[in-house]
Amino acid sequence: MTEIVAGLYMSPPEVLALSAAAALVVARWLAPAARPPVTIAAAGVLALSAIVLSVLGLRWQMLPVLAGGAVALPFALSPLLRSRTGRPAWRARWWLALPGSVACAGLIATGPGAAWAFPVPVFPEPSGGFPVGTRVAQWTDPRRPESFTADPHDRRTVVVQLWYPARKSPAGTRRAQYLGRTEDEARTVSDALARQVGLPGFLVDGVPRAHTHAVFNAPVSDRGGRFPVVLFSPGSGGVRTQNTAWAEELASHGYVVAALDHPYDSAAVVLTDGRAIRTRTASTGDRDKDTALSAGWTAVRAADLSFVLTQLDRLGGGEIADPLTGRLDAGRVAVTGHSMGGAAALRAARQDHRFDAVIDLDGYPHGPLSPSLHQPTLALTQAITPGTDPRYLPRLTAALKLNTLTSYRLTIPGAAHLTFTDGPLYLPPVPSIVGSLGRTESPRVVAATTLAFLDSTLRHTPGDLAGVLSSYGNLSVHHPDDSR
Incomplete structure (x- = not known):
C-alpha cells in the first residue's frame, strides 16, 4: 500500500472505504428512489475495501472509518430487506436518526484526520539530474x-x-x-x-x-x-x-x-x-x-x-x-x-x-x-x-x-x-x-x-x-x- 492520494495521505483502497462508509450514512437522507442503489453499492464497496485492506495491511487510522460504516450499515440495509420480504419499511424519524448519523459521520471523519496527522510519508521527488x-x-x-x-x-x-x-x-x-x-x-x-x-x-x-x-x-x-x-x-x-x-x-x-x-x-x-x-x-x-x-x-x-x-x-x-x-x-x-x-x-x-x-x-x-x-x-x-x-x-x-x-x-x-x-x-x-x-x-x-x-x-x-x-x-x- 504505497500509492498515496495527495493531500489525504490515504491509499486508493482507503479512500474507497472512506467514501463507501460516508455514503452509507448519507443514504438515510436521500430521496426514496436513490436510497436502494446507493446503499447496495456503498455496502459492496465497503466490504470489498475492508477485504483488500486486510490483505494489504490495515492501518489503525482506518478503524474508526470501518467502525462508522459498520454501525451505519444495518440501519441503511434494514428498510431494503424489510421491503423485499413484503413487510412495511420502517425508518426512524429524522430527529431520532440525526444524532446517530452525526455520530457515525464524526467517527468516519476521524480516519482522514488521523491519516493526515500520522501519514505514510510521501518523499519529495529529487530535483537533480541523476536518478x-x-x-x-x-x-x-x-x-x-x-x-x-x-x-x-x-x-x-x-x-x-x-x-x-x-x-x-x-x-x-x-x-x-x-x-x-x-x-x-x-x-x-x-x-x-x-x-x-x-x-x-x-x-x-x-x-x-x-x-x-x-x-x-x-x-x-x-x-x-x-x-x-x-x-x-x-x-x-x-x-x-x-x-x-x-x-x-x-x-x-x-x-x-x-x-x-x-x-x-x-x-x-x-x-x-x-x-x-x-x-x-x-x-x-x-x-x-x-x-x-x-x-x-x-x-x-x-x-x-x-x-x-x-x-x-x-x-x-x-x-x-x-x-x-x-x-x-x-x-x-x-x-x-x-x-x-x-x-x-x-x-x-x-x-x-x-x-x-x-x-x-x-x-x-x-x-x-x-x-x-x-x-x-x-x-x-x-x-x-x-x-x-x-x-x-x-x-x-x-x-x-x-x-x-x-x-x-x-x-x-x-x-x-x-x-x-x-x-x-x-x-x-x-x-x-x-x-x-x-x-x-x-x-x-x-x-x-x-x-x-x-x-x-x-x-x-x-x-x-x-x-x-x-x-x-x-x-x-x-x-x-x-x-x-
Missing part, C-alpha cells in the same frame, strides 16, 4: 574495541547506507524501503524510534510502509566523473535513514551520501546476521553527568566517521570491491550531522583534516572546542534565545569563531529541531515538534541551503554563498580575521 541508487554496507574496525560491551574481543562495527547517482531504472522498478532493507527491518527500527520518544508504535505504523525514490543496488551512473562525498551522523537515538529525503536530493545532484548507524547509540541497528542492537545511551537528568556522557558518545561517533571515511577511501581505490570503485573523490569530502551527530561532525573535522567542509544541523557542540576547526563550516539552527537555552548560542558561536576558515550560522525562521530530519513528512504538523514550514517546505529549505554550501566549498561553484544563504533566514558570517 538515485542506494545500498547498505557493514564494516568492522579491527583496531577499536567496542566500548559499549564487556567482551574484550568485540570490535566496533558500523552500518552505513550509501545514496549515490545511478543509472535510470526501468519503469515499475520497486523503490527502496524506508527505514530498512526489508519491511521487517523497517518495523523494528520504527518501533524503536517510537519508543525512543515515548510514543506507542502503532501511531507511526505508516512509516515502515513507505518507499523512497532510490532503488536498492541500482547501477552507478556512467556520467559525472568522480563524485564528492558527504558523511552523515544522525541525532541521539537517531538512525542512518532519518534524513533520507535530504540524502536523495544530494545524490540526485551528483554527491555520494554515506549515513551511519552508530550501534548502541542509534535506536535500533539491524546487522547483516539479523541481530538488532538497541540503544544503551540515556540521559541521567543530571546536567554535569549528561554533559560528560554526551562528550564521550560524541567521541565514539567522531571515530566512527573517520573510520567510515577510511573505508570509503579504500573502496574508492579498489581495496574493497564495489561498483563505486574509481567514482569517489576523496579530495572533496564533507562531514555532516544532526543534533548530536552535528557535534560529532564538528569533532571529527577537528581531529581529521581529510574532511574538507562541515555541516552541523542544529547540533550543540559537545566536547572540547580545541583544536580549532580548519574547514569552512555551516551551522543551521532553529531560532534559539537565551531563554530557551542559555548555553547553546555562546558555545556554538565560540566554536565557529575559532575556525581558521569562514563559518556560517543560519537561523531558519519557523524551524524546530526535527525540521532538519524527515520528521515533518510523517509526524503531526505541530510547530513545537517539526516547525511551521510544512511538509513540503521543510525538506526543501534544508536541502537547498546545504547544497549551496556544498557546491561552493567542495565544487568551488562561483556565486554569492552568503547571499543565497541569507535568503532563507538570519545569517551570521564569521571570518577568520574576526577572531584575531
